[in-house]
Amino acid sequence: MSTQREMKERNPWHRPVTIIITVIGVIAIVTLVTVLVIQNRTIAQKYKYGIVLDAGSSHTSLYIYQWPAEKDNNTGRVEQKHHCQVAGKGISSYTATPYKAGESLISCLKEAKENIPQKMHPETPLYLGATAGMRLLKLENSSASDEVFKAVEKTLRGFPFSYQGARLLAGQEEGAFGWVTVNYLDDRLTQGLETTGALDLGGASTQISFVSDEYNGSESPDNAVSFRLYGYDYTLYTHSFLCYGKDQALRLALAHQTKSGPTAITDPCFHNGYNETRHYAAVYDSPCVSDQKPQIVSETFIHLGGGNFTQCQEVIKSIFNFTSCRYSRCSFNGIFQPPLQGQFGAFSAYFFVMNFLNLTDTSVPLKTVMQKLSDYCATPWTQIKKEHDIPLKYLAEYCFSGTYILTLMMEGYNFTSETYSSIKYIQKIKNSDAGWTLGYMLNLTNMIPAEAPDSPPLTYTSYVSVVTVMAILLFVIFILILYSLWPKFNTEPKII
Ligand SMILES: O=c1[nH]cnc2c1ncn2[C@@H]1O[C@H](COP(=O)(O)OP(=O)(O)O)[C@@H](O)[C@H]1O
Numbered sequence: 001m002s003t004q005r006e007m008k009e010r011n012p013w014h015r016p017v018t019i020i021i022t023v024i025g026v027i028a029i030v031t032l033v034t035v036l037v038i039q040n041r042t043i044a045q046k047y048k049y050g051i052v053l054d055a056g057s058s059h060t061s062l063y064i065y066q067w068p069a070e071k072d073n074n075t076g077r078v079e080q081k082h083h084c085q086v087a088g089k090g091i092s093s094y095t096a097t098p099y100k101a102g103e104s105l106i107s108c109l110k111e112a113k114e115n116i117p118q119k120m121h122p123e124t125p126l127y128l129g130a131t132a133g134m135r136l137l138k139l140e141n142s143s144a145s146d147e148v149f150k151a152v153e154k155t156l157r158g159f160p161f162s163y164q165g166a167r168l169l170a171g172q173e174e175g176a177f178g179w180v181t182v183n184y185l186d187d188r189l190t191q192g193l194e195t196t197g198a199l200d201l202g203g204a205s206t207q208i209s210f211v212s213d214e215y216n217g218s219e220s221p222d223n224a225v226s227f228r229l230y231g232y233d234y235t236l237y238t239h240s241f242l243c244y245g246k247d248q249a250l251r252l253a254l255a256h257q258t259k260s261g262p263t264a265i266t267d268p269c270f271h272n273g274y275n276e277t278r279h280y281a282a283v284y285d286s287p288c289v290s291d292q293k294p295q296i297v298s299e300t301f302i303h304l305g306g307g308n309f310t311q312c313q314e315v316i317k318s319i320f321n322f323t324s325c326r327y328s329r330c331s332f333n334g335i336f337q338p339p340l341q342g343q344f345g346a347f348s349a350y351f352f353v354m355n356f357l358n359l360t361d362t363s364v365p366l367k368t369v370m371q372k373l374s375d376y377c378a379t380p381w382t383q384i385k386k387e388h389d390i391p392l393k394y395l396a397e398y399c400f401s402g403t404y405i406l407t408l409m410m411e412g413y414n415f416t417s418e419t420y421s422s423i424k425y426i427q428k429i430k431n432s433d434a435g436w437t438l439g440y441m442l443n444l445t446n447m448i449p450a451e452a453p454d455s456p457p458l459t460y461t462s463y464v465s466v467v468t469v470m471a472i473l474l475f476v477i478f479i480l481i482l483y484s485l486w487p488k489f490n491t492e493p494k495i496i
Protein backbone atom coordinates (compact mmCIF):
# COMPACT_ATOMS: atom_id res chain seq x y z
CA MET A 1 0.00 0.00 0.00
CA SER A 2 2.70 2.44 1.02
CA THR A 3 4.93 1.41 -1.95
CA GLN A 4 2.02 2.10 -4.25
CA ARG A 5 1.52 5.56 -2.77
CA GLU A 6 5.24 6.24 -3.02
CA MET A 7 5.24 5.28 -6.69
CA LYS A 8 2.22 7.48 -7.36
CA GLU A 9 3.93 10.39 -5.68
CA ARG A 10 7.16 9.83 -7.64
CA ASN A 11 5.39 9.50 -10.97
CA PRO A 12 4.35 13.06 -11.90
CA TRP A 13 1.90 11.74 -14.59
CA HIS A 14 -0.44 10.86 -11.77
CA ARG A 15 -0.58 14.46 -10.60
CA PRO A 16 -3.67 16.42 -11.70
CA VAL A 17 -1.46 19.43 -12.47
CA THR A 18 0.55 17.36 -15.01
CA ILE A 19 -2.60 16.04 -16.62
CA ILE A 20 -3.98 19.57 -16.92
CA ILE A 21 -0.74 20.84 -18.50
CA THR A 22 -0.74 17.93 -20.97
CA VAL A 23 -4.38 18.53 -21.94
CA ILE A 24 -3.76 22.27 -22.38
CA GLY A 25 -0.64 21.51 -24.44
CA VAL A 26 -2.48 19.09 -26.74
CA ILE A 27 -5.37 21.56 -27.14
CA ALA A 28 -2.85 24.32 -27.96
CA ILE A 29 -1.16 22.22 -30.67
CA VAL A 30 -4.46 21.09 -32.20
CA THR A 31 -5.74 24.70 -32.19
CA LEU A 32 -2.52 26.01 -33.73
CA VAL A 33 -2.54 23.50 -36.57
CA THR A 34 -6.30 23.89 -37.18
CA VAL A 35 -6.00 27.68 -37.33
CA LEU A 36 -3.07 27.38 -39.75
CA VAL A 37 -4.91 25.05 -42.08
CA ILE A 38 -8.27 26.86 -41.97
CA GLN A 39 -6.69 30.30 -42.34
CA ASN A 40 -4.81 29.27 -45.48
CA ARG A 41 -7.67 27.30 -46.99
CA THR A 42 -10.20 30.15 -46.64
CA ILE A 43 -7.91 32.42 -48.64
CA ALA A 44 -7.23 29.78 -51.30
CA GLN A 45 -10.93 29.26 -51.90
CA LYS A 46 -11.46 32.88 -52.98
CA TYR A 47 -11.12 33.25 -56.74
CA LYS A 48 -10.81 36.07 -59.19
CA TYR A 49 -12.15 35.76 -62.72
CA GLY A 50 -11.50 36.98 -66.24
CA ILE A 51 -13.49 36.50 -69.48
CA VAL A 52 -12.06 36.36 -73.02
CA LEU A 53 -14.14 36.03 -76.18
CA ASP A 54 -12.32 34.47 -79.13
CA ALA A 55 -14.07 35.88 -82.20
CA GLY A 56 -12.68 33.48 -84.81
CA SER A 57 -13.51 33.31 -88.51
CA SER A 58 -15.81 30.30 -88.14
CA HIS A 59 -17.31 30.86 -84.69
CA THR A 60 -16.95 32.71 -81.37
CA SER A 61 -16.01 31.05 -78.09
CA LEU A 62 -16.23 32.49 -74.60
CA TYR A 63 -13.71 31.38 -71.97
CA ILE A 64 -13.90 32.07 -68.24
CA TYR A 65 -10.61 31.86 -66.36
CA GLN A 66 -10.16 31.76 -62.60
CA TRP A 67 -7.21 32.07 -60.23
CA PRO A 68 -6.76 32.14 -56.44
CA ALA A 69 -7.23 35.72 -55.25
CA GLU A 70 -4.11 35.87 -53.09
CA LYS A 71 -1.94 34.71 -55.97
CA ASP A 72 -3.03 37.66 -58.11
CA ASN A 73 -0.01 39.16 -59.86
CA ASN A 74 2.01 36.12 -58.96
CA THR A 75 2.82 32.69 -60.32
CA GLY A 76 -0.58 31.31 -59.24
CA ARG A 77 -2.09 28.97 -61.75
CA VAL A 78 -4.75 30.55 -63.90
CA GLU A 79 -7.11 27.85 -65.15
CA GLN A 80 -10.09 27.63 -67.47
CA LYS A 81 -13.31 27.44 -65.47
CA HIS A 82 -15.86 27.45 -68.28
CA HIS A 83 -16.17 27.41 -72.07
CA CYS A 84 -19.23 28.47 -74.06
CA GLN A 85 -19.51 28.11 -77.80
CA VAL A 86 -21.60 30.89 -79.37
CA ALA A 87 -24.32 29.50 -81.66
CA GLY A 88 -24.04 30.39 -85.33
CA LYS A 89 -21.10 31.65 -87.37
CA GLY A 90 -18.23 34.02 -86.62
CA ILE A 91 -18.91 37.75 -86.13
CA SER A 92 -17.38 38.58 -89.53
CA SER A 93 -20.31 36.82 -91.23
CA TYR A 94 -22.84 39.41 -89.95
CA THR A 95 -21.92 42.23 -92.36
CA ALA A 96 -25.52 42.57 -93.65
CA THR A 97 -26.99 42.75 -90.12
CA PRO A 98 -24.20 43.81 -87.72
CA TYR A 99 -26.54 44.05 -84.68
CA LYS A 100 -27.00 40.29 -84.96
CA ALA A 101 -23.25 39.83 -84.35
CA GLY A 102 -23.82 41.52 -80.97
CA GLU A 103 -26.99 39.54 -80.22
CA SER A 104 -25.28 36.25 -80.99
CA LEU A 105 -23.04 36.71 -77.94
CA ILE A 106 -25.85 37.25 -75.40
CA SER A 107 -26.52 33.65 -74.39
CA CYS A 108 -22.85 32.90 -73.62
CA LEU A 109 -22.53 36.15 -71.66
CA LYS A 110 -25.59 35.13 -69.63
CA GLU A 111 -23.88 31.81 -68.95
CA ALA A 112 -20.84 33.75 -67.79
CA LYS A 113 -23.02 35.67 -65.29
CA GLU A 114 -24.22 32.38 -63.86
CA ASN A 115 -20.72 30.96 -63.62
CA ILE A 116 -19.12 33.87 -61.77
CA PRO A 117 -20.29 34.90 -58.26
CA GLN A 118 -22.41 38.05 -58.58
CA LYS A 119 -20.29 40.17 -56.27
CA MET A 120 -17.27 39.51 -58.49
CA HIS A 121 -18.96 40.71 -61.73
CA PRO A 122 -17.86 44.39 -61.56
CA GLU A 123 -14.20 43.48 -61.08
CA THR A 124 -14.12 40.74 -63.73
CA PRO A 125 -12.30 41.98 -66.86
CA LEU A 126 -14.03 41.19 -70.17
CA TYR A 127 -12.05 41.12 -73.42
CA LEU A 128 -12.93 40.30 -77.01
CA GLY A 129 -10.24 39.56 -79.56
CA ALA A 130 -11.06 39.02 -83.23
CA THR A 131 -8.77 37.10 -85.56
CA ALA A 132 -8.43 36.33 -89.26
CA GLY A 133 -12.13 36.44 -90.23
CA MET A 134 -12.26 40.09 -89.15
CA ARG A 135 -8.80 40.74 -90.66
CA LEU A 136 -10.19 39.65 -94.01
CA LEU A 137 -13.38 41.68 -93.55
CA LYS A 138 -11.31 44.76 -92.73
CA LEU A 139 -9.34 44.27 -95.97
CA GLU A 140 -12.53 43.78 -97.92
CA ASN A 141 -14.78 46.39 -96.35
CA SER A 142 -13.34 48.35 -93.46
CA SER A 143 -16.54 50.23 -92.60
CA ALA A 144 -18.45 46.93 -92.37
CA SER A 145 -15.82 45.66 -89.92
CA ASP A 146 -16.23 48.86 -87.84
CA GLU A 147 -20.00 48.30 -87.74
CA VAL A 148 -19.54 44.74 -86.49
CA PHE A 149 -17.14 45.91 -83.75
CA LYS A 150 -19.61 48.64 -82.69
CA ALA A 151 -22.46 46.14 -82.41
CA VAL A 152 -20.34 43.71 -80.43
CA GLU A 153 -19.13 46.47 -78.10
CA LYS A 154 -22.71 47.58 -77.42
CA THR A 155 -23.66 44.07 -76.28
CA LEU A 156 -20.54 43.64 -74.14
CA ARG A 157 -21.10 46.97 -72.37
CA GLY A 158 -24.62 45.85 -71.46
CA PHE A 159 -23.23 43.22 -69.06
CA PRO A 160 -22.10 43.92 -65.50
CA PHE A 161 -18.46 42.94 -66.14
CA SER A 162 -15.49 45.28 -66.45
CA TYR A 163 -15.40 45.78 -70.23
CA GLN A 164 -11.82 46.13 -71.46
CA GLY A 165 -12.36 46.46 -75.21
CA ALA A 166 -13.06 44.52 -78.41
CA ARG A 167 -10.22 44.62 -80.92
CA LEU A 168 -8.57 43.01 -83.88
CA LEU A 169 -5.50 40.97 -82.94
CA ALA A 170 -2.45 41.27 -85.15
CA GLY A 171 -1.20 37.95 -86.55
CA GLN A 172 1.97 38.23 -84.41
CA GLU A 173 -0.13 38.65 -81.25
CA GLU A 174 -2.28 35.64 -82.13
CA GLY A 175 0.84 33.50 -82.62
CA ALA A 176 2.73 34.81 -79.61
CA PHE A 177 -0.16 34.51 -77.14
CA GLY A 178 -0.81 30.93 -78.29
CA TRP A 179 2.85 30.20 -77.50
CA VAL A 180 2.53 31.88 -74.06
CA THR A 181 -0.58 29.80 -73.27
CA VAL A 182 1.07 26.48 -74.10
CA ASN A 183 4.26 27.23 -72.17
CA TYR A 184 2.43 28.78 -69.20
CA LEU A 185 0.14 25.75 -68.83
CA ASP A 186 3.12 23.39 -69.16
CA ASP A 187 4.89 25.35 -66.40
CA ARG A 188 7.92 25.98 -68.60
CA LEU A 189 8.14 29.75 -68.06
CA THR A 190 8.66 29.92 -64.28
CA GLN A 191 11.34 27.24 -64.51
CA GLY A 192 13.10 28.71 -67.55
CA LEU A 193 12.86 25.31 -69.28
CA GLU A 194 13.27 24.84 -73.04
CA THR A 195 9.99 26.07 -74.51
CA THR A 196 7.49 24.28 -76.76
CA GLY A 197 6.64 25.75 -80.16
CA ALA A 198 3.00 26.48 -81.01
CA LEU A 199 1.15 25.54 -84.20
CA ASP A 200 -2.36 26.98 -84.47
CA LEU A 201 -4.64 26.19 -87.39
CA GLY A 202 -7.75 28.33 -87.77
CA GLY A 203 -10.28 28.67 -90.55
CA ALA A 204 -8.81 31.81 -92.11
CA SER A 205 -5.21 31.95 -90.84
CA THR A 206 -2.56 29.69 -89.37
CA GLN A 207 0.25 30.55 -86.94
CA ILE A 208 3.68 29.09 -86.25
CA SER A 209 5.67 30.30 -83.21
CA PHE A 210 8.86 28.91 -81.68
CA VAL A 211 12.17 29.84 -80.11
CA SER A 212 15.24 29.08 -82.21
CA ASP A 213 18.85 29.53 -81.07
CA GLU A 214 19.54 30.73 -84.60
CA TYR A 215 17.02 33.58 -84.46
CA ASN A 216 17.56 36.82 -82.57
CA GLY A 217 15.22 39.00 -84.60
CA SER A 218 17.88 40.66 -86.76
CA GLU A 219 16.86 38.82 -89.93
CA SER A 220 13.21 39.64 -90.75
CA PRO A 221 12.46 41.64 -87.56
CA ASP A 222 8.70 41.56 -88.29
CA ASN A 223 8.70 37.94 -87.17
CA ALA A 224 10.24 38.67 -83.75
CA VAL A 225 8.40 39.06 -80.46
CA SER A 226 10.56 39.59 -77.38
CA PHE A 227 9.44 38.89 -73.82
CA ARG A 228 10.99 38.93 -70.39
CA LEU A 229 8.98 36.47 -68.30
CA TYR A 230 9.74 35.39 -64.71
CA GLY A 231 13.31 36.66 -65.12
CA TYR A 232 14.04 34.89 -68.43
CA ASP A 233 14.41 36.58 -71.84
CA TYR A 234 12.82 35.08 -74.95
CA THR A 235 12.96 36.11 -78.58
CA LEU A 236 10.20 34.27 -80.30
CA TYR A 237 9.90 33.67 -84.03
CA THR A 238 6.24 33.93 -85.05
CA HIS A 239 4.33 34.19 -88.29
CA SER A 240 0.64 34.21 -89.16
CA PHE A 241 -0.27 33.18 -92.70
CA LEU A 242 -3.48 34.96 -93.66
CA CYS A 243 -5.58 32.84 -96.07
CA TYR A 244 -3.86 29.62 -94.96
CA GLY A 245 -6.41 28.60 -92.31
CA LYS A 246 -8.07 25.41 -93.52
CA ASP A 247 -11.28 27.03 -94.85
CA GLN A 248 -9.46 29.69 -96.89
CA ALA A 249 -6.86 27.13 -98.01
CA LEU A 250 -9.75 25.07 -99.42
CA ARG A 251 -10.83 28.14 -101.41
CA LEU A 252 -7.24 28.55 -102.68
CA ALA A 253 -7.24 24.89 -103.76
CA LEU A 254 -10.62 25.23 -105.48
CA ALA A 255 -9.48 28.46 -107.16
CA HIS A 256 -6.40 26.63 -108.45
CA GLN A 257 -8.62 23.92 -109.92
CA THR A 258 -11.18 26.30 -111.49
CA LYS A 259 -8.75 28.80 -113.05
CA SER A 260 -10.06 28.18 -116.55
CA GLY A 261 -13.71 28.48 -115.49
CA PRO A 262 -14.76 24.83 -116.10
CA THR A 263 -18.32 23.54 -115.59
CA ALA A 264 -17.05 20.53 -113.61
CA ILE A 265 -13.88 19.52 -111.75
CA THR A 266 -12.74 16.21 -110.27
CA ASP A 267 -11.15 17.20 -106.99
CA PRO A 268 -8.72 14.54 -105.62
CA CYS A 269 -9.20 15.95 -102.07
CA PHE A 270 -12.85 14.82 -101.95
CA HIS A 271 -14.18 11.26 -101.85
CA ASN A 272 -15.15 9.27 -104.89
CA GLY A 273 -18.88 9.70 -105.46
CA TYR A 274 -18.96 13.19 -103.91
CA ASN A 275 -20.96 15.50 -106.16
CA GLU A 276 -21.97 19.08 -105.29
CA THR A 277 -22.95 22.05 -107.41
CA ARG A 278 -21.03 25.15 -106.35
CA HIS A 279 -21.50 28.80 -107.25
CA TYR A 280 -18.40 30.52 -108.58
CA ALA A 281 -19.53 33.69 -106.75
CA ALA A 282 -19.55 31.86 -103.40
CA VAL A 283 -16.15 30.17 -103.86
CA TYR A 284 -14.46 33.43 -104.91
CA ASP A 285 -16.20 35.59 -102.28
CA SER A 286 -13.07 36.20 -100.20
CA PRO A 287 -10.10 38.56 -100.55
CA CYS A 288 -7.88 35.44 -100.50
CA VAL A 289 -9.09 34.40 -103.97
CA SER A 290 -11.22 37.25 -105.38
CA ASP A 291 -8.40 38.43 -107.68
CA GLN A 292 -8.12 34.94 -109.23
CA LYS A 293 -11.77 34.76 -110.32
CA PRO A 294 -11.97 33.47 -113.90
CA GLN A 295 -14.03 35.19 -116.58
CA ILE A 296 -17.33 33.58 -115.83
CA VAL A 297 -18.40 31.00 -118.34
CA SER A 298 -21.17 29.64 -116.19
CA GLU A 299 -22.55 30.57 -112.76
CA THR A 300 -21.86 27.22 -111.22
CA PHE A 301 -19.56 24.25 -111.52
CA ILE A 302 -19.95 20.66 -110.44
CA HIS A 303 -17.54 19.68 -107.69
CA LEU A 304 -16.83 15.96 -108.04
CA GLY A 305 -14.61 13.87 -105.76
CA GLY A 306 -11.60 11.92 -107.03
CA GLY A 307 -10.36 10.45 -103.73
CA ASN A 308 -6.63 10.48 -104.41
CA PHE A 309 -4.27 11.52 -101.61
CA THR A 310 -1.12 11.90 -103.78
CA GLN A 311 -2.91 14.06 -106.33
CA CYS A 312 -4.53 16.03 -103.51
CA GLN A 313 -1.06 16.74 -102.13
CA GLU A 314 -0.03 18.07 -105.55
CA VAL A 315 -3.03 20.42 -105.66
CA ILE A 316 -2.24 21.67 -102.15
CA LYS A 317 1.46 22.14 -102.94
CA SER A 318 0.41 24.43 -105.77
CA ILE A 319 -1.20 26.91 -103.33
CA PHE A 320 2.24 27.49 -101.75
CA ASN A 321 4.85 29.58 -103.53
CA PHE A 322 8.37 28.20 -103.09
CA THR A 323 10.07 30.18 -105.85
CA SER A 324 11.25 33.36 -104.16
CA CYS A 325 13.06 33.84 -100.88
CA ARG A 326 15.06 36.97 -100.09
CA TYR A 327 16.23 35.62 -96.73
CA SER A 328 18.72 32.91 -95.74
CA ARG A 329 15.82 30.43 -95.59
CA CYS A 330 12.05 30.53 -96.01
CA SER A 331 8.97 28.49 -95.24
CA PHE A 332 6.77 29.50 -98.20
CA ASN A 333 5.45 32.60 -99.97
CA GLY A 334 8.82 34.30 -99.39
CA ILE A 335 8.38 34.30 -95.60
CA PHE A 336 11.51 33.89 -93.49
CA GLN A 337 11.66 30.93 -91.08
CA PRO A 338 14.63 29.92 -88.91
CA PRO A 339 15.43 26.18 -88.48
CA LEU A 340 12.76 24.33 -86.51
CA GLN A 341 13.77 23.60 -82.92
CA GLY A 342 12.37 21.58 -80.01
CA GLN A 343 8.92 20.15 -79.38
CA PHE A 344 5.74 21.58 -80.91
CA GLY A 345 2.14 21.62 -79.71
CA ALA A 346 -0.39 21.64 -82.60
CA PHE A 347 -3.85 22.76 -81.52
CA SER A 348 -7.29 24.03 -82.65
CA ALA A 349 -8.13 22.66 -86.13
CA TYR A 350 -4.87 20.61 -86.17
CA PHE A 351 -6.29 18.65 -83.26
CA PHE A 352 -9.93 18.49 -84.42
CA VAL A 353 -9.00 17.15 -87.84
CA MET A 354 -6.29 14.67 -86.79
CA ASN A 355 -8.44 13.48 -83.88
CA PHE A 356 -11.36 12.80 -86.22
CA LEU A 357 -9.01 10.85 -88.51
CA ASN A 358 -7.53 8.92 -85.53
CA LEU A 359 -4.09 10.21 -86.51
CA THR A 360 -3.01 12.13 -83.40
CA ASP A 361 -0.30 9.59 -82.46
CA THR A 362 2.91 11.13 -83.82
CA SER A 363 5.05 8.21 -82.62
CA VAL A 364 3.52 6.37 -85.59
CA PRO A 365 5.93 6.73 -88.56
CA LEU A 366 4.92 9.49 -90.97
CA LYS A 367 4.78 6.96 -93.82
CA THR A 368 2.10 4.99 -91.95
CA VAL A 369 0.16 8.19 -91.18
CA MET A 370 0.20 9.09 -94.88
CA GLN A 371 -0.88 5.59 -95.88
CA LYS A 372 -3.83 5.71 -93.46
CA LEU A 373 -4.88 9.12 -94.73
CA SER A 374 -4.53 7.88 -98.30
CA ASP A 375 -6.84 4.93 -97.49
CA TYR A 376 -9.33 7.32 -95.87
CA CYS A 377 -9.34 9.62 -98.92
CA ALA A 378 -9.85 6.62 -101.21
CA THR A 379 -12.95 5.47 -99.28
CA PRO A 380 -16.11 6.09 -101.33
CA TRP A 381 -18.35 8.95 -100.18
CA THR A 382 -21.37 6.65 -99.66
CA GLN A 383 -19.36 4.53 -97.23
CA ILE A 384 -17.98 7.58 -95.35
CA LYS A 385 -21.54 8.90 -94.94
CA LYS A 386 -22.68 5.53 -93.55
CA GLU A 387 -19.85 5.36 -91.01
CA HIS A 388 -20.11 8.87 -89.54
CA ASP A 389 -23.04 10.81 -88.18
CA ILE A 390 -21.87 14.43 -88.43
CA PRO A 391 -22.97 17.34 -90.66
CA LEU A 392 -22.05 16.41 -94.26
CA LYS A 393 -20.38 19.77 -94.98
CA TYR A 394 -17.76 19.04 -92.30
CA LEU A 395 -17.54 15.32 -93.08
CA ALA A 396 -16.75 15.97 -96.74
CA GLU A 397 -13.73 18.11 -95.88
CA TYR A 398 -11.62 15.85 -93.62
CA CYS A 399 -9.65 14.28 -96.49
CA PHE A 400 -8.75 17.75 -97.72
CA SER A 401 -8.01 19.06 -94.20
CA GLY A 402 -5.83 16.09 -93.20
CA THR A 403 -3.85 16.33 -96.43
CA TYR A 404 -3.56 20.09 -96.00
CA ILE A 405 -2.19 19.67 -92.45
CA LEU A 406 0.50 17.17 -93.51
CA THR A 407 1.45 19.21 -96.58
CA LEU A 408 1.61 22.47 -94.61
CA MET A 409 3.86 20.84 -92.01
CA MET A 410 6.16 18.89 -94.34
CA GLU A 411 6.37 21.11 -97.40
CA GLY A 412 5.47 24.48 -95.88
CA TYR A 413 7.22 24.48 -92.50
CA ASN A 414 9.92 21.92 -93.38
CA PHE A 415 9.20 19.23 -90.79
CA THR A 416 10.72 15.89 -91.87
CA SER A 417 9.77 12.27 -91.22
CA GLU A 418 12.32 12.44 -88.35
CA THR A 419 11.06 15.69 -86.78
CA TYR A 420 7.35 14.83 -87.28
CA SER A 421 7.42 13.03 -83.90
CA SER A 422 8.38 16.30 -82.17
CA ILE A 423 4.80 17.47 -82.84
CA LYS A 424 2.07 16.68 -80.31
CA TYR A 425 -1.56 17.22 -81.31
CA ILE A 426 -3.18 18.79 -78.27
CA GLN A 427 -6.59 20.09 -77.36
CA LYS A 428 -6.23 20.87 -73.68
CA ILE A 429 -3.41 21.17 -71.17
CA LYS A 430 -4.55 20.53 -67.57
CA ASN A 431 -8.21 21.23 -68.46
CA SER A 432 -7.54 24.54 -70.23
CA ASP A 433 -7.90 24.78 -74.01
CA ALA A 434 -4.74 25.53 -75.97
CA GLY A 435 -5.21 28.78 -77.90
CA TRP A 436 -4.30 32.46 -77.75
CA THR A 437 -7.01 33.56 -75.28
CA LEU A 438 -5.31 32.62 -72.00
CA GLY A 439 -1.97 34.19 -73.01
CA TYR A 440 -3.85 37.31 -74.10
CA MET A 441 -5.53 37.68 -70.71
CA LEU A 442 -2.35 36.90 -68.74
CA ASN A 443 -0.60 39.66 -70.67
CA LEU A 444 -3.33 42.28 -70.35
CA THR A 445 -3.85 41.67 -66.63
CA ASN A 446 -0.05 41.80 -66.05
CA MET A 447 -0.28 38.36 -64.55
CA ILE A 448 3.10 37.22 -65.86
CA PRO A 449 5.77 39.33 -64.13
CA ALA A 450 8.99 40.18 -65.97
CA GLU A 451 11.06 39.18 -62.94
CA ALA A 452 10.85 35.99 -60.91
CA PRO A 453 8.64 36.83 -57.91
CA ASP A 454 9.96 36.34 -54.36
CA SER A 455 8.50 33.00 -53.54
CA PRO A 456 8.22 31.74 -49.95
CA PRO A 457 11.13 29.36 -49.25
CA LEU A 458 8.75 26.56 -48.20
CA THR A 459 5.76 25.04 -49.93
CA TYR A 460 2.47 25.26 -48.06
CA THR A 461 2.61 21.60 -46.96
CA SER A 462 6.20 21.83 -45.72
CA TYR A 463 5.31 25.06 -43.90
CA VAL A 464 2.40 23.42 -42.01
CA SER A 465 4.50 20.31 -41.28
CA VAL A 466 7.46 22.31 -39.92
CA VAL A 467 5.20 24.43 -37.67
CA THR A 468 3.41 21.30 -36.38
CA VAL A 469 6.62 19.40 -35.65
CA MET A 470 8.16 22.43 -33.95
CA ALA A 471 5.06 22.94 -31.78
CA ILE A 472 5.13 19.27 -30.70
CA LEU A 473 8.89 19.46 -30.05
CA LEU A 474 8.55 22.59 -27.90
CA PHE A 475 5.77 20.96 -25.95
CA VAL A 476 7.84 17.81 -25.32
CA ILE A 477 10.82 19.91 -24.19
CA PHE A 478 8.53 21.85 -21.88
CA ILE A 479 7.22 18.63 -20.36
CA LEU A 480 10.75 17.22 -20.00
CA ILE A 481 11.92 20.35 -18.17
CA LEU A 482 8.86 20.18 -15.95
CA TYR A 483 9.57 16.52 -15.28
CA SER A 484 13.22 17.10 -14.40
CA LEU A 485 12.20 19.85 -11.96
CA TRP A 486 9.44 17.74 -10.43
CA PRO A 487 11.26 16.36 -7.31
CA LYS A 488 11.83 19.96 -6.11
CA PHE A 489 8.15 20.72 -6.62
CA ASN A 490 7.23 17.66 -4.63
CA THR A 491 9.63 17.78 -1.73
CA GLU A 492 8.21 20.84 -0.03
CA PRO A 493 4.60 19.76 0.26
CA LYS A 494 5.93 16.41 1.55
CA ILE A 495 7.83 18.10 4.39
CA ILE A 496 4.69 20.02 5.36
O1 LIG B 1 -15.00 19.98 -84.14
C1 LIG B 1 -14.41 20.43 -85.12
N1 LIG B 1 -14.05 19.64 -86.18
C2 LIG B 1 -13.36 20.12 -87.26
N2 LIG B 1 -13.04 21.39 -87.38
C3 LIG B 1 -13.38 22.23 -86.38
C4 LIG B 1 -14.07 21.81 -85.21
N3 LIG B 1 -14.24 22.88 -84.40
C5 LIG B 1 -13.68 23.92 -85.03
N4 LIG B 1 -13.18 23.53 -86.22
C6 LIG B 1 -12.50 24.33 -87.23
O2 LIG B 1 -11.40 24.99 -86.64
C7 LIG B 1 -11.21 26.24 -87.30
C8 LIG B 1 -11.25 27.30 -86.25
O3 LIG B 1 -10.94 28.49 -86.84
P1 LIG B 1 -11.33 29.89 -86.18
O4 LIG B 1 -12.81 30.09 -86.23
O5 LIG B 1 -10.68 29.99 -84.86
O6 LIG B 1 -10.70 30.85 -87.24
P2 LIG B 1 -9.44 31.83 -87.21
O7 LIG B 1 -8.56 31.39 -86.09
O8 LIG B 1 -8.78 31.66 -88.55
O9 LIG B 1 -10.02 33.19 -87.02
C9 LIG B 1 -12.32 26.35 -88.34
O10 LIG B 1 -11.84 25.91 -89.58
C10 LIG B 1 -13.37 25.39 -87.82
O11 LIG B 1 -14.18 24.88 -88.86
Ligand SMILES: [Ca+2]
Binds near residue numbers: 056203
Ligand atom coordinates in the same frame (compact mmCIF):
# COMPACT_ATOMS: atom_id res chain seq x y z
CA1 LIG C 1 -8.62 30.65 -84.03
